[in-house]
Amino acid sequence: MRLAQDNNNPTIANFSGETTTEKARYAKKEFLRAQILELVEQYGELASSPKEFIPGKTLINFAGRVFDERELVSLVNSSLDFWLTSGRESTLLESKLAKFVGVEHCLLVNSGSSANLLAFSTLTSPKLKERRIHRGDEVITVAAGFPTTVSPIIQYGAVPVFVDVALPWVNVDVSQLEAARSNRTKAVMLAHTLGNPFDIDAVVDFCHKYNLWLIEDNCDALGSQYNSKTSGKRRTGSFGDLSTSSFYPAHHITTGEGGAVFTSNDLLAEIAESIRDWGRDCYCAPGKSNTCGQRFCRQFGSLPSGYDHKYTYSHFGYNLKMTDLQAAIGNSQVDKLPIFTQKRRQNYLRLKKATESSTNEISVMEATYSSDPSWFGMLIWPRVGSKYSRDEIVRKFENKKIQTRMLFAGNLTRQPCFDEMRNNEDGFRIVAPLENTDFLMNNAMWIGVYPGLDEPRMQYVEEAIHDIFD
Numbered sequence: 001m002r003l004a005q006d007n008n009n010p011t012i013a014n015f016s017g018e019t020t021t022e023k024a025r026y027a028k029k030e031f032l033r034a035q036i037l038e039l040v041e042q043y044g045e046l047a048s049s050p051k052e053f054i055p056g057k058t059l060i061n062f063a064g065r066v067f068d069e070r071e072l073v074s075l076v077n078s079s080l081d082f083w084l085t086s087g088r089e090s091t092l093l094e095s096k097l098a099k100f101v102g103v104e105h106c107l108l109v110n111s112g113s114s115a116n117l118l119a120f121s122t123l124t125s126p127k128l129k130e131r132r133i134h135r136g137d138e139v140i141t142v143a144a145g146f147p148t149t150v151s152p153i154i155q156y157g158a159v160p161v162f163v164d165v166a167l168p169w170v171n172v173d174v175s176q177l178e179a180a181r182s183n184r185t186k187a188v189m190l191a192h193t194l195g196n197p198f199d200i201d202a203v204v205d206f207c208h209k210y211n212l213w214l215i216e217d218n219c220d221a222l223g224s225q226y227n228s229k230t231s232g233k234r235r236t237g238s239f240g241d242l243s244t245s246s247f248y249p250a251h252h253i254t255t256g257e258g259g260a261v262f263t264s265n266d267l268l269a270e271i272a273e274s275i276r277d278w279g280r281d282c283y284c285a286p287g288k289s290n291t292c293g294q295r296f297c298r299q300f301g302s303l304p305s306g307y308d309h310k311y312t313y314s315h316f317g318y319n320l321k322m323t324d325l326q327a328a329i330g331n332s333q334v335d336k337l338p339i340f341t342q343k344r345r346q347n348y349l350r351l352k353k354a355t356e357s358s359t360n361e362i363s364v365m366e367a368t369y370s371s372d373p374s375w376f377g378m379l380i381w382p383r384v385g386s387k388y389s390r391d392e393i394v395r396k397f398e399n400k401k402i403q404t405r406m407l408f409a410g411n412l413t414r415q416p417c418f419d420e421m422r423n424n425e426d427g428f429r430i431v432a433p434l435e436n437t438d439f440l441m442n443n444a445m446w447i448g449v450y451p452g453l454d455e456p457r458m459q460y461v462e463e464a465i466h467d468i469f470d
Contacts, residue, residue, distance in 0.1 A: 033080055040076045044069025053456045060457050062403040062448035063250035070332040078328035085286050089327035096334045102238040103262045105269035107276055108322040112219040112246020113148035115259035118276055118320055119215050119242040120152035123187060125271040133158055137186040142172050143412040144437040145191050149217045150412060161429045165436050168366040170379060171198035177206045180431045191217035192236050195376040197226045197368050200239050216240035222252040223341035223374035237262050252340055253333035255326035279317025282310045340451045341374040347449035348375040354462045358469035361386045377446040390443045396468045402461060410441030
């Protein structure tokens with residue numbers, strides 16, 4: 001029977017038709033909630049228990065969600081509140097993530113791609129005055145990566161300037177940064193490839209030298225560390241003016257869809273929050289009004305004096321917020337990040353060791369100097385003159401039911417989405433031939449090292465590496 005409520009009376013009808021107080025109603029709800037969550041916990045223990053592994057028949061994924069009953073209990077508990085937008089779970093997750101990365105501010109968004117869009121859009125704000133990125137300004141980046149690191153630059157009308165990557169680290173070749181800079185350069189936007197930090201000292205020094213913004217795409221590297229000569233050992237995502245994360249199921253933690261933008265700059269945080277939340281000037285939390293106490297008594301632009309501050313917009317924005325249901329999952333996931341990170345490192349080192357007897361034929365991605373990566377995957381490529389080809393290596397892994405992946409877009413400038421820009425001299429710029437980028441596009445592949453690889457699966461992958469390369 002559906003509960004009925006008299007809006008003029010603080011009492012409601014219970015299931016038997018008898019009246020009770022709101023206090024009793026609350027107690028009834030909490031009693032039912034406890035029963036529900038107890039059942040969910042039991043279900044979660046069964047749903048998250050390890051699946052049977054049959055060597056050569058069970059697929060070994062390159063990545064995937066790793067969860068237990070705690071995530072399911074958190075999700076269902078949040079759903080019972082039926083708070084469908086961002087709320088207390090989101091606020092808690094933002095606080096946890098900011099502390100973990102080591103920054104002042106974290107803003108949750110609905111995907112890692114939206115995080116990159118928001119981070120870049122923040123730097124186009126008029127509030128940044130002479131440092132604002134305008135259409136036609138240049139942003140230095142690499143082509144060996146994921147497209148949504150570069151998409152916001154192009155969509156806004158700025159110009160991506162591509163430099164090559166250096167081997168065996170598969171990150172930006174910092175020796176090309178000076179040649180890439182022009183009098184239109186305003187920012188550097190780079191990802192830490194497969195969890196491996198780029199040369200942060202060199203990039204940060206370059207940005208400081210020329211007063212350039214730095215956006216760290218940290219979507220594949222949450223938990224990675226870098227020991228800076230000037231600021232010591234810190235987590236990636238804390239070095240740039242802005243940084244981003246993705247919480248897609250393949251990433252270091254998951255909320256299903258989701259991501260975040262990080263910064264320790266108060267002004268950038270204020271701008272990012274505005275653009276994320278429709279572009280509004282108001283900073284009231286959802287469900288709140290008149291936090292500033294001046295909702296109807298201020299003047300903005302050419303609007304009428306006293307126009308409602310809740311409907312005043314200082315930026316062209318979006319609605320990029322995460323829901324509390326997603327954040328509830330994230331609050332359980334983020335508590336496991338130290339364990340997940342440790343497992344990724346252990347798995348990488350173990351599989352890399354399995355390749356050591358074949359180093360005359362293949363190369364494996366190496367950690368950048370002064371870094372301790374939280375690896376996203378292990379990139380492998382045949383050496384020049386090797387008896388192997390990338391296609392043959394991929395075929396052998398896939399035949400053994402071990403998933404493989406290419407290095408994302410390969411050379412992004414060769415993708416069909418660049419076809420219309422290729423003859424437009426203002427569309428993008430390439431500093432020097434992208435030789436290593438093209439080499440990786442033609443020769444590299446990677447396999448997973450995520451925490452879901454238990455002992456039987458890890459042992460099977462180890463044996464597969466020896467079988468394929470020895």
